[in-house]
Amino acid sequence: MSFQSCFPIWDKLSDVQRNRILDGLVCHQIGRGTVIHSGSMDCTGLLLVKSGQLRAYILSDEGREITVYRLLDRDVCLFSASCMLRSIQFDITIEAEKDTSLWVIPAELYRSIMEESAPAANYTNEVMAARFSEVMWLVEQIMWKSMDQRVAGFLLEESAIEGSRQLKLTHDSIARHLGTHREVVTRMLRYLQSEGMVRLSRGAVELLDEKRLSALSSP
Amino acid sequence: MSFQSCFPIWDKLSDVQRNRILDGLVCHQIGRGTVIHSGSMDCTGLLLVKSGQLRAYILSDEGREITVYRLLDRDVCLFSASCMLRSIQFDITIEAEKDTSLWVIPAELYRSIMEESAPAANYTNEVMAARFSEVMWLVEQIMWKSMDQRVAGFLLEESAIEGSRQLKLTHDSIARHLGTHREVVTRMLRYLQSEGMVRLSRGAVELLDEKRLSALSSP
Numbered sequence: 001m002s003f004q005s006c007f008p009i010w011d012k013l014s015d016v017q018r019n020r021i022l023d024g025l026v027c028h029q030i031g032r033g034t035v036i037h038s039g040s041m042d043c044t045g046l047l048l049v050k051s052g053q054l055r056a057y058i059l060s061d062e063g064r065e066i067t068v069y070r071l072l073d074r075d076v077c078l079f080s081a082s083c084m085l086r087s088i089q090f091d092i093t094i095e096a097e098k099d100t101s102l103w104v105i106p107a108e109l110y111r112s113i114m115e116e117s118a119p120a121a122n123y124t125n126e127v128m129a130a131r132f133s134e135v136m137w138l139v140e141q142i143m144w145k146s147m148d149q150r151v152a153g154f155l156l157e158e159s160a161i162e163g164s165r166q167l168k169l170t171h172d173s174i175a176r177h178l179g180t181h182r183e184v185v186t187r188m189l190r191y192l193q194s195e196g197m198v199r200l201s202r203g204a205v206e207l208l209d210e211k212r213l214s215a216l217s218s219p
Numbered sequence: 220m221s222f223q224s225c226f227p228i229w230d231k232l233s234d235v236q237r238n239r240i241l242d243g244l245v246c247h248q249i250g251r252g253t254v255i256h257s258g259s260m261d262c263t264g265l266l267l268v269k270s271g272q273l274r275a276y277i278l279s280d281e282g283r284e285i286t287v288y289r290l291l292d293r294d295v296c297l298f299s300a301s302c303m304l305r306s307i308q309f310d311i312t313i314e315a316e317k318d319t320s321l322w323v324i325p326a327e328l329y330r331s332i333m334e335e336s337a338p339a340a341n342y343t344n345e346v347m348a349a350r351f352s353e354v355m356w357l358v359e360q361i362m363w364k365s366m367d368q369r370v371a372g373f374l375l376e377e378s379a380i381e382g383s384r385q386l387k388l389t390h391d392s393i394a395r396h397l398g399t400h401r402e403v404v405t406r407m408l409r410y411l412q413s414e415g416m417v418r419l420s421r422g423a424v425e426l427l428d429e430k431r432l433s434a435l436s437s438p
Binding site: 068125131137142143 | 281283305311334341346347348349354355356363
């Protein structure tokens with residue numbers, strides 16, 4: 001899988017722009033658990049995931065977390081290049097959830113191409129609009145859904161990402177994804193187990209009834 | 220105040236682009252309380268507020284609301300032209316909170332200019348990044364702050380917008396801004412009154428101690 005085939009606007013760039021990108025492009029291998037961007041301090045550049053999985057989350061002053069979105073194969077991470085956009089005024093942390101291989105277009109290089117290329121700027125727009133939609137979805141989840149609905153939805157999402165009904169997840173990690181406390185997650189999971197929708201074991205959750213989980217998460 | 224002086228990228232457009240915008244530009248007067256955009260159905264265009272005040276909010280299936288951001292003089296509303304961006308997949312409602320005068324660049328016209336003009340596309344990026352920052356701020360408020368902190372913060376924000384310590388606000392309207400129930404707001408306001416931070420009267424809240432309200436809202 002080449003960078004050219006993964007970068008959607010490759011065909012719309014000039015030869016000069018393409019060469020500048022290829023000259024500046026860096027490929028990184030990131031180990032699971034590594035934080036690759038934190039806060040608004042560093043400005044690595046535009047990341048394109050070749051393979052693996054990244055998680056973007058925000059942190060409270062007290063160290064609580066909530067997952068804002070995930071990035072999978074071929075997804076682009078914009079906020080690791082937040083210095084490109086003056087109007088971005090929030091801190092987001094990006095961490096590898098799995099061993100990840102990614103391409104980096106350095107921020108200054110991407111900014112200069114975006115400045116002269118309408119296709120690059122419009123592509124950035126589409127990426128940001130997609131992330132915006134995910135954050136608005138999150139706001140709706142937090143505001144209008146109860147925690148049992150959110151836990152059910154999260155388990156289904158994880159199962160779709162992993163392609164498995166057997167999920168290696170601790171109660172604590174689920175709590176960090178959803179921005180709540182471990183005790184709350186434990187209570188919700190026990191309720192789902194008592195209803196026969198999941199089976200719990202040490203460090204794992206098995207989905208038994210996706211249909212009812214789905215009905216619970218989106219009534 | 221002319222459109223040209225309010226539209227930040229006017230100087231970066233070609234004569235042809237400027238003429239196309241001036242030919243398509245519409246000026247509207249909107250009465251207080253009017254909903255000018257709703258859901259993802261209509262696609263009016265890019266709105267530029269000449270004077271007045273708009274509120275963008277989301278609605279739950281049960282009719283609950285939460286304010287996502289406000290638009291004041293010279294602010295630009297992008298999501299009233301959401302059809303321009305394929306990746307926008309959420310519904311937002313925009314309502315005039317005051318009598319408002321605004322310019323509309325029809326969506327199809329703005330889209331075609333954005334497609335060919337890097338400055339227009341980058342400007343759209345900055346507008347979206349600014350709104351994105353406001354939504355991330357909202358997520359942090361909802362997730363990490365208690366309701367008394369959020370009510371205190373909302374009152375200070377209103378006071379800054381109105382330039383007054385005397386605010387015409389019902390408990391119900393505060394609840395709709397914050398996405399909670401009227402009873403919760405009433406309890407919080409009574410607490411703030413008992414602490415001497417506000418004085419309540421029918422349909423109004425007077426701020427008595429901004430310093431302590433501020434300390435409460437951002438500890």
